Amino acid sequence: MKEQIKKKLSAERPNVVFIIADDHRGESIGAFGNETVQTPVLDSLAASGTSCRNTHIFGGLTGAVCAPSRACVNTGISIFRAMIGKDMMNREHSSVIRPDVRLMPQTKREAGYQTHAVGKWHNDKASFARSFEGGDKLLFHGMSEHTKVPVHDYDPSGAYPKEQEYIERTFSTELFTDSAVKFIEDYREDRPFFLYVAYTAPHDPRTAPEPYASMYDKAAIPLPPNFMREHPFDTGDMMVRDEKLAIMPRDEGEIREHIADYYAMISHLDAQIGRVVEALKAKGIYDDTLIVYTADHGLAVGQHGLMGKQNVYEHSVRIPLIFRGPGVPENKQELALASNIDIFPTVAGLCNIDLPEETEGVSLCPIFAGKSDGVRGIVCSVYRDTQRMITDGRWKLIRYYRSPLTNTGTERIQLFDLLNDPWETQDLSAEPANAGEIERLASGLALWMQASSDILQNKPVIPVTS
Template sequence: MQESRRPFLTKQNVLFFFTDDQRFDTIAALGHPEIQTPNMDKLARRGTSFTQAHIPGGTVGAVCMPSRAMLHTGRSLFRLEADGASIPDHHTLLGELLQQAGYRTFGIGKWHNGPASYNRSFSDGDEIFFGGMSDHWNVPACRYDPGGAYAQVNRRIDNPFHQNTISLQRADHVQLGKHSSELFSERAARWLEEEAAAADGSPFFMYISYLAPHDPRSMPEEYLQMYDPAKLSLPDNCCAEHPFDYGVRDIRDETLAPYPRSEQEIRRHLAEYYAMITHLDHELGNVLDALERSGQADQTLIVLAGDNGLAVGQHGLMGKQSAYEHSVRVPLILAGPGIPAGETRDTYAYLYDIYPTLCELLGLQTPDSVEGTSLAPALGDPAWRAREHLYFAYADCVRAVKDKRYKLIEYRTDELRRTQLFDLIADSAECHDLYGTAGTEEVVKALSRHLLACKEAWDDEAHPAGGRFWRLYA
């Protein structure tokens, strides 16, 4: 047994970067051969990357709303309220707990879980966006209001393929203001330089929630010029359309590219997606530089995570409303004092494990309302495992489970009964459906048992979406 190196970072600062629609494999240092992410690469070299971090999926099309509620409450998907649109008082928020422990909490950027829960989480903040998405150059941001009265609301981005609308998905944008990644990062850098070091020595929790790389994918032109669509490689699982319609074909995310998806169109989307991430990476680097100038870097635990993945052409899909790896796996990096440098961990993790992990690292008691599992033991023991199976869901039409090798996906609608089975070791891109092939019968039976066990353990059937799915599954 390897000697434990588990760190305890009591009263350390926490700087949390949260990205929007960033897939797990979009960091160069973690294996992407074409994307440019020098600052995220530095974080990976400084810290420990959890390469099997996931979300459980989502109960609504706006997958990021429950995902963010899970992050901040440490609760599992079907034990949220209102699908995460609001958070009840009896669910202790991460920022709320840290305030009780003497932290100054400062929030910047996107908040998708209601103004009341924002003010419970943060004692201060700025450039706050309440909603799911916005034109990056015209974010209706709010100043912090101690009374919780916020007038700005999300602006709707219309479908660019509808008539009489302007295509904000294209990168040939008109720069009408300051880009969201710059807006949020500049405010964070100013706070770090001016206010991070408190006179009384109290630690801080800064949460920076970006809108990038969520569409509309627009960014400064210089970043788009870094990627030639014609030279970008396409994943093996890219195709013109998903092989069957399970109820997402006409949702907003899937209308970002016309059917059938052409290789030219997917390459354009990939170039814009990568350019958004590279621009975001640059702005994230500016915040890290400000942290260094503040003199607080040696006392700060840094977290980088994403709210969900994104298909961008894989399996003929554009969005994140599926149980495929590209949609449910996310980046997760911890860096800072006591965190092993330049290492990876492959334990199965959910985003809602971050809450109890921070509690353990900071020496805080995890609230009873939190359901996640602390990942801190993995920092000292690479062989440690949080769990052996993962459970996934999308709305009332998809349920899935995976173990260390296989993934079983079940689809149910009024018109469809479909099952897929993938060998994730031999076929990491989930190209070859093995369901119904000789020799897989026992694998399917075992995973089906786990699927039913997860339904019970997660209280899935009690949720309206789960209730409908399981009626159709029977």
């Protein structure tokens, strides 16, 4: 009888292994058409699940985009409402989640799941404490050297004082995987679990261990079609830390080296995720477990003459999103528009968990069930007070502003036809025939900014010309 109850619970509410990477852009997976990067484990998850190929991040208001992106994933709410701080451009606002907002793991915990975290939590410790009843090798920083990782053990008090932090020398991706595998192997409870595994790969320093460091021939790595030696105008954050990781103007040889190192980190990460998958199989719970793979944002690595994620081009705002497990169709690549605030509602739907009333994201479950071709007509992304973008899946409008705070940025727009120009190489905004598309997208962006309580909602979307 106990075993029957356990099977019934697993069918209604599957275990969840939620994996989130750092800096993994949406196209850098073999199954998604990238012919260079080697990702056999992610390819397998994609083949046995559903990949949401058109998922974009909501964005961020400081250079550290990872913290607000992770907040969007875990709250399903706009950063303008989920986070606190009188000055919405300061670093506190970029990381601290409002105390009255319920998070994905917190909601799981309240629904009876055992919630356990491993790895990076780039948001405030109070939101972590109310979300997880267990954890291991917890990183409360944005980044570190991969063989010098400052971590905490789980602290039931939720305080995590600095004096209890210690350094781990095992490579970060292996360190976090070791802890995730141990949790799965040791799990003995009848209730389902929610295991949150947050890696710091493939974020720099891109120092993958061998044999991965030598996996890619740096001289033979192809440059992307949108490689540029320098970006043609000031985006508003041209001297942020990420942009200083390579010389300016960009050198083709150096960018090839960066891409090779980036792919090496991804392939190593892929292999470590394989260990998590194998642990689930060895435990006999693989088919009863929902696996979710995503990332906090993408990365340029030489595209458009940029290196970082502090922009709203596709390479930086489009992320991988793979679901595999109960209730998820197999071998499906879905191109419907989605935002990272939709991830929480989708996980909740697949686990039969009620959402908090304040959730703004939309569940993708109707698409999985074949009841809908899409749940969004547009998606938008933000960066600081200098960039906004809107896309309907084909046409994409980027609006650039000049920041009064930093006196950087350019008052202008770009228009791309993503169907015919997925690498965003041809700005079509100056062509008179496209005036209607610009007007339509500009109107949609203005309405979205107002509905999202965007700090720039009262600024014109189309630049004022003299």
